[in-house]
Amino acid sequence: MDIQLGEGSVRLPAPVYILQTASVVGKKEGEGPIGDCFDMVCTDDKFGAASWEQAESEMQKEALTLALGKAGWEADRLRYIFAGDLLGQTIATSFGVMDFLRPLFGVYGACSTAGEALSLAAMIVAAGYADCAATVTSSHFAGAERQFRFPIEYASQRPLSSTWTVTGSGAYLLGASRYCAGEDEPEAKREQTKSHCRITEVTTGKIVDLGIRDALNMGAAMAPAAADLICTHLRDLGRTQEDYDAVITGDLGSVGKTILLDLCRELGCPIDRIHEDCGMTIYDPDEQHTCAGGSGCGCSAVTMASYFLPRIEAGKWKRVLFVPTGALLSPVSFNEGQNVPGIAHGVVIEYEE
Amino acid sequence: MDIQLGEGSVRLPAPVYILQTASVVGKKEGEGPIGDCFDMVCTDDKFGAASWEQAESEMQKEALTLALGKAGWEADRLRYIFAGDLLGQTIATSFGVMDFLRPLFGVYGACSTAGEALSLAAMIVAAGYADCAATVTSSHFAGAERQFRFPIEYASQRPLSSTWTVTGSGAYLLGASRYCAGEDEPEAKREQTKSHCRITEVTTGKIVDLGIRDALNMGAAMAPAAADLICTHLRDLGRTQEDYDAVITGDLGSVGKTILLDLCRELGCPIDRIHEDCGMTIYDPDEQHTCAGGSGCGCSAVTMASYFLPRIEAGKWKRVLFVPTGALLSPVSFNEGQNVPGIAHGVVIEYEE
Numbered sequence: 001m002d003i004q005l006g007e008g009s010v011r012l013p014a015p016v017y018i019l020q021t022a023s024v025v026g027k028k029e030g031e032g033p034i035g036d037c038f039d040m041v042c043t044d045d046k047f048g049a050a051s052w053e054q055a056e057s058e059m060q061k062e063a064l065t066l067a068l069g070k071a072g073w074e075a076d077r078l079r080y081i082f083a084g085d086l087l088g089q090t091i092a093t094s095f096g097v098m099d100f101l102r103p104l105f106g107v108y109g110a111c112s113t114a115g116e117a118l119s120l121a122a123m124i125v126a127a128g129y130a131d132c133a134a135t136v137t138s139s140h141f142a143g144a145e146r147q148f149r150f151p152i153e154y155a156s157q158r159p160l161s162s163t164w165t166v167t168g169s170g171a172y173l174l175g176a177s178r179y180c181a182g183e184d185e186p187e188a189k190r191e192q193t194k195s196h197c198r199i200t201e202v203t204t205g206k207i208v209d210l211g212i213r214d215a216l217n218m219g220a221a222m223a224p225a226a227a228d229l230i231c232t233h234l235r236d237l238g239r240t241q242e243d244y245d246a247v248i249t250g251d252l253g254s255v256g257k258t259i260l261l262d263l264c265r266e267l268g269c270p271i272d273r274i275h276e277d278c279g280m281t282i283y284d285p286d287e288q289h290t291c292a293g294g295s296g297c298g299c300s301a302v303t304m305a306s307y308f309l310p311r312i313e314a315g316k317w318k319r320v321l322f323v324p325t326g327a328l329l330s331p332v333s334f335n336e337g338q339n340v341p342g343i344a345h346g347v348v349i350e351y352e353e
Numbered sequence: 354m355d356i357q358l359g360e361g362s363v364r365l366p367a368p369v370y371i372l373q374t375a376s377v378v379g380k381k382e383g384e385g386p387i388g389d390c391f392d393m394v395c396t397d398d399k400f401g402a403a404s405w406e407q408a409e410s411e412m413q414k415e416a417l418t419l420a421l422g423k424a425g426w427e428a429d430r431l432r433y434i435f436a437g438d439l440l441g442q443t444i445a446t447s448f449g450v451m452d453f454l455r456p457l458f459g460v461y462g463a464c465s466t467a468g469e470a471l472s473l474a475a476m477i478v479a480a481g482y483a484d485c486a487a488t489v490t491s492s493h494f495a496g497a498e499r500q501f502r503f504p505i506e507y508a509s510q511r512p513l514s515s516t517w518t519v520t521g522s523g524a525y526l527l528g529a530s531r532y533c534a535g536e537d538e539p540e541a542k543r544e545q546t547k548s549h550c551r552i553t554e555v556t557t558g559k560i561v562d563l564g565i566r567d568a569l570n571m572g573a574a575m576a577p578a579a580a581d582l583i584c585t586h587l588r589d590l591g592r593t594q595e596d597y598d599a600v601i602t603g604d605l606g607s608v609g610k611t612i613l614l615d616l617c618r619e620l621g622c623p624i625d626r627i628h629e630d631c632g633m634t635i636y637d638p639d640e641q642h643t644c645a646g647g648s649g650c651g652c653s654a655v656t657m658a659s660y661f662l663p664r665i666e667a668g669k670w671k672r673v674l675f676v677p678t679g680a681l682l683s684p685v686s687f688n689e690g691q692n693v694p695g696i697a698h699g700v701v702i703e704y705e706e
Contacts, residue, residue, distance in 0.1 A: 207454075
């Protein structure tokens with residue numbers, strides 16, 4: 001079997017399953033259209049912590065603790081954690097996953113981090129380096145505003161192209177076995193813990209810069225990278241949109257979605273029939289005043305885990321391409337007037353009977 | 354052959370070689386005791402760019418371009434780039450590696466990033482996901498001061514425990530084949546491009562927090578993580594210091610070195626006879642006023658590439674454990690009075706005849 005496919009894809013040489021997930025979100029996300037799907041909605045966006053940044057760490061802790069609890073695992077079952085967030089020096093991650101005392105690979109791909117973490121974790125498990133691994137990613141509205149924009153108290157007006165950073169953290173447990181329960185457990189119990197979500201292929205994104213400079217239009221900044229990734233993926237695998245039930249981008253929002261569909265059509269790989277976007281799913285833009293949609297590392301992580309993945313688990317969808325998208329900017333690069341390039345990471349998740 | 358070893362180590366299932374490296378540094382590093390070893394010393398620490406952050410991106414570009422040039426490779430030979438830096442949102446990396454148009458995994462492990470990138474790249478190549486991959490990491494004194502400390506113009510006094518962020522970027526080319534030259538080249542030419550540096554094992558670090566809060570004593574913050582990694586490694590592999598020619602930490606400096614040696618002795622894994630530290634190698638502390646030594650993602654990357662690796666390549670050293678070390682802090686965590694935990698990543702490099 002060929003492992004390397006085309007320009008940027010790999011077919012995993014051994015099975016890897018998504019065994020459990022957990023999603024922890026803030027108040028606003030809980031009030032949105034998919035609010036009932038999340039594992040935990042906290043009405044206090046500070047999660048009992050002293051600062052927004054520490055609140056984000058608390059969310060990561062909760063998400064991974066919950067996922068481990070649902071799987072019936074102790075943390076030492078995890079050989080590696082792959083984790084990241086949007087803050088400078090990914091500081092929410094350092095304090096978020098520290099107490100689990102597991103070997104850590106810190107990753108950064110802006111809002112595509114959930115895809116990057118899943119890509120690497122799946123590749124590492126499939127290669128036999130680990131039997132189980134976890135991914136944890138997060139974002140926090142107030143922490144992101146402090147990091148990237150203006151003090152919330154200024155009540156700055158938001159352009160319609162802007163997105164709203166999701167307060168949330170998603171954790172995923174990946175394993176080489178289909179069962180959460182160990183081989184020493186009774187067969188009937190093992191069967192109950194069987195996963196139907198298998199990661200089969202990974203496509204890794206390049207940085208794409210079409211010259212966007214508006215940090216309040218991240219959909220436009222990320223859409224070219226998403227289009228590049230999706231078209232590379234379809235070419236590498238020799239597939240079209242007919243072979244998928246959905247292509248789910250991370251946080252392009254309504255502005256980015258239009259650009260993405262146009263670009264994919266122009267590149268000869270239309271995905272109009274099957275495109276979904278986590279950022280357009282998590283909020284009701286009219287009721288919740290979120291402009292173009294949700295964004296942040298947490299957006300794709302919690303929406304996929306709680307809303308889209310159950311459709312695959314139930315067998316309604318047979319094959320999905322999950323494409324978290326990231327805008328590569330920092331307060332410094334923005335203030336210095338640099339462009340906002342984009343990146344995307346793609347993971348194929350299939351239903352297995 | 355067992356791939357997973359002990360608590361946190363893996364033995365690579367297939368050979369991976371360091372085929373080429375390149376190191377680009379600033380003026381001060383060029384004036385230090387190993388200044389003659391670097392591939393490029395720029396007397397303009399802005400590298401012709403408009404800001405310190407953009408200068409760091411220029412260094413990354415130069416380092417990878419140089420490494421590719423030395424190997425006689427085009428960028429498209431690389432299936433993946435693993436890259437990172439210290440700045441918020443690893444922004445030097447985004448603009449540093451963008452133009453190579455290769456699939457990118459962004460990584461963050463503070464000053465241990467060079468070790469994390471080498472670990473993942475080696476694991477990915479050994480698993481057959483790539484025939485060739487590159488790692489690129491960097492740091493810049495002035496960019497780091499702006500990010501983490503005070504404006505340089507304040508001329509703040511530096512305590513003796515503080516370290517001096519290295520202005521430098523190191524690039525490494527890894528491959529599954531021992532030869533830079535392809536199979537279609539004449540045998541004699543291939544032989545000239547043969548690597549003798551093979552990566553054999555990887556040990557991945559946990560975050561260790563012993564309660565240090567002094568961001569100007571990063572050696573003390575990182576030493577416990579380095580000790581944990583080194584002792585875990587030696588236990589996992591069933592080895593002692595007798596089995597190594599050197600254990601080379603990233604940037605503990607003179608304060609961190611003392612703590613490391615004490616801790617390793619207490620943990621029953623002494624390394625006194627064979628310990629080296631890149632941070633204590635790159636500067637002359639008396640002549641160059643660098644207090645405890647050099648630090649930053651660039652420190653271990655350029656010192657290993659230019660000073661220590663040639664000893665392995667020449668067969669003087671047969672086996673080395675390379676342990677870049679990182680202090681996990683951000684301007685926000687520091688201002689909020691949080692601890693400074695540490696992390697380390699270990700890679701074994703062996704001479705192969």
